[in-house]
Amino acid sequence: MSSPVTSPSTSSASPSDSAEIVPRAQEYHSSEPHQPPGPKQKKYQTHAGRNRFGCGGRLVCSRSHGAFVVTVFLMIATLTLYFVFDAPFLWDYSPAIPIVAAVFSITVISNFVATSFTDPGILPRVENIEIIEMDRQMGMTNGHTNDPNVQRPRFRDVIINGEHVKMKYCTTCRLYRPPRCSHCAICDNCVLMFDHHCPWVGNCIGLRNYTYFYRFVFCLSILVIYLFACAVTHMSLLAQQMPFGEVMRKTPGSVVVIVVCFLTTWSIIGLACFHTYLLCADLTTNEDLKGLYRKKHRPTPPSSNASVNPGNPTKNPFYTGCLKSFAGRLFKSRFPSVLDATGFVDHQPTIEIRVPIEHFTEKSGTNGE
Amino acid sequence: MAQPPGAIVSQPQMRNGTSSDTKSPFETQIIILNQCRKLNGQIFIQRDYTQGLDVQFEVEYPSRFTEKVPRDVWENTIVRINRIFADAEAITPQTIFETLLGCFTCYASYLVTKSTYRRKLDELQEFLDRENREIYHNVGFHIRNPMERGLRVLEIAMLIRQGETPRDEVEIQESSRPIRTI
Numbered sequence: 001m002s003s004p005v006t007s008p009s010t011s012s013a014s015p016s017d018s019a020e021i022v023p024r025a026q027e028y029h030s031s032e033p034h035q036p037p038g039p040k041q042k043k044y045q046t047h048a049g050r051n052r053f054g055c056g057g058r059l060v061c062s063r064s065h066g067a068f069v070v071t072v073f074l075m076i077a078t079l080t081l082y083f084v085f086d087a088p089f090l091w092d093y094s095p096a097i098p099i100v101a102a103v104f105s106i107t108v109i110s111n112f113v114a115t116s117f118t119d120p121g122i123l124p125r126v127e128n129i130e131i132i133e134m135d136r137q138m139g140m141t142n143g144h145t146n147d148p149n150v151q152r153p154r155f156r157d158v159i160i161n162g163e164h165v166k167m168k169y170c171t172t173c174r175l176y177r178p179p180r181c182s183h184c185a186i187c188d189n190c191v192l193m194f195d196h197h198c199p200w201v202g203n204c205i206g207l208r209n210y211t212y213f214y215r216f217v218f219c220l221s222i223l224v225i226y227l228f229a230c231a232v233t234h235m236s237l238l239a240q241q242m243p244f245g246e247v248m249r250k251t252p253g254s255v256v257v258i259v260v261c262f263l264t265t266w267s268i269i270g271l272a273c274f275h276t277y278l279l280c281a282d283l284t285t286n287e288d289l290k291g292l293y294r295k296k297h298r299p300t301p302p303s304s305n306a307s308v309n310p311g312n313p314t315k316n317p318f319y320t321g322c323l324k325s326f327a328g329r330l331f332k333s334r335f336p337s338v339l340d341a342t343g344f345v346d347h348q349p350t351i352e353i354r355v356p357i358e359h360f361t362e363k364s365g366t367n368g369e
Numbered sequence: 370m371a372q373p374p375g376a377i378v379s380q381p382q383m384r385n386g387t388s389s390d391t392k393s394p395f396e397t398q399i400i401i402l403n404q405c406r407k408l409n410g411q412i413f414i415q416r417d418y419t420q421g422l423d424v425q426f427e428v429e430y431p432s433r434f435t436e437k438v439p440r441d442v443w444e445n446t447i448v449r450i451n452r453i454f455a456d457a458e459a460i461t462p463q464t465i466f467e468t469l470l471g472c473f474t475c476y477a478s479y480l481v482t483k484s485t486y487r488r489k490l491d492e493l494q495e496f497l498d499r500e501n502r503e504i505y506h507n508v509g510f511h512i513r514n515p516m517e518r519g520l521r522v523l524e525i526a527m528l529i530r531q532g533e534t535p536r537d538e539v540e541i542q543e544s545s546r547p548i549r550t551i
Contacts, residue, residue, distance in 0.1 A: 129406050159418075354398070
């Protein structure tokens with residue numbers, strides 16, 4: 001029994017999982033038969049994807065963090081320069097100006113932190129025991145010795161609101177990806193409602209942190225415009241009193257703020273508009289880039305049963321109205337983390353059941369025969 | 370699969386429930402689920418995506434329940450489970466308030482309060498415990514919390530009871546076929 005249990009895990013363990021930070025690679029193999037001694041492990045310690053965890057699994061982010069550092073640096077630097085050079089000057093005109101900036105900054109930073117460190121909706125990989133049982137139920141028992149990934153059908157068809165949607169089999173996570181779920185190549189995880197992997201926030205954007213991400217981008221676009229306007233106002237007011245060269249020397253910080261804001265504002269405003277559109281159309285970035293529901297990009301409809309269902313096969317099956325989509329993504333109660341990184345690994349789940357005593361003794365009696 | 374029946378019977382460990390022994394005519398039996406799963410297999414209830422992505426499970430009657438669990442009992446259970454999830458996913462004034470409060474407190478409120486969804490999951494766990502204790506354990510099933518499977522699938526373990534032999538291979542393959550999603 002134990003040999004077919006362990007064989008699929010060796011075939012599908014990710015090769016690039018060079019366990020440099022957390023010693024988790026070898027734990028993935030020894031998932032089933034023997035209980036490890038020592039203290040109980042938490043689930044994040046055995047997680048197979050390329051993620052980094054903090055605070056005992058409460059914080060989840062990607063392991064690639066180059067652009068993330070740049071974002072943090074830019075944000076902190078710009079805000080510091082603004083509050084050192086511009087804010088004191090503008091405070092004399094009206095204290096409200098720096099206070100509004102501070103409120104927006106705090107909102108942006110909190111949303112940024114929430115986006116970066118929330119589990120985006122990572123689906124945990126499937127245990128071997130479930131794979132084996134699935135295969136058996138699908139009548140593929142004979143192929144126990146073969147590689148199970150070869151024989152499995154690659155797609156499963158589901159009908160959502162009358163549209164055929166394919167659920168693709170993920171060979172890494174060994175599950176049929178739920179609709180709108182996609183595998184992130186950078187984090188090596190299947191992420192529910194995958195939007196995109198954002199290197200700037202250093203995390204995938206998915207079901208659980210999209211709302212933070214949207215608020216972050218939206219507030220950031222306002223903040224950038226606001227800072228830009230403040231810095232320009234500051235410099236032009238000073239320029240009325242003294243020559244421009246002296247203004248430059250007096251507030252070099254404002255110049256930096258203007259340059260940074262001017263350079264970043266276009267992409268941020270573009271991104272905010274794009275995500276507002278996506279919210280209205282109930283699309284994810286992933287779907288939009290692939291052009292899943294657009295006719296012009298896909299002359300043949302994506303559903304296999306197009307002849308059966310000739311109505312509107314390229315329609316977005318999830319779209320139920322602009323307002324509903326907005327509310328559904330932004331105001332739903334927050335989805336629980338199915339990764340459950342803070343939970344303990346339970347190699348041997350046990351349950352306690354209560355059996356009537358008479359019943360039990362009678363049964364054990366028949367047993368002994 | 371080729372283990373002698375004697376070995377299987379000895380696997381569920383017995384423990385004399387010290388407290389429950391004196392008060393009620395019940396005994397606590399500890400069952401290691403992995404052994405049940407290896408020998409008996411599990412029933413998987415797949416997600417029902419026909420209405421969209423909200424968490425719902427198929428209400429179809431698993432064929433392995435035949436003669437053990439009445440159809441209406443199962444339907445009652447699965448409809449209740451689905452209703453709990455539908456309530457959890459609904460947009461109510463409470464969830465809107467929760468979100469706004471989170472925004473205004475920089476998500477500090479998220480650290481100290483339970484979300485509606487989390488409360489509903491606790492309710493689900495309570496409900497499953499009760500259903501298992503009152504109905505399903507008596508006939509050798511155990512509905513597991515779908516959170517353990519990432520809400521992809523609802524797993525029902527088939528317990529190894531005293532004096533029961535594990536199912537044989539041929540019977541499973543045909544009987545479990547209708548569980549699949551199309």
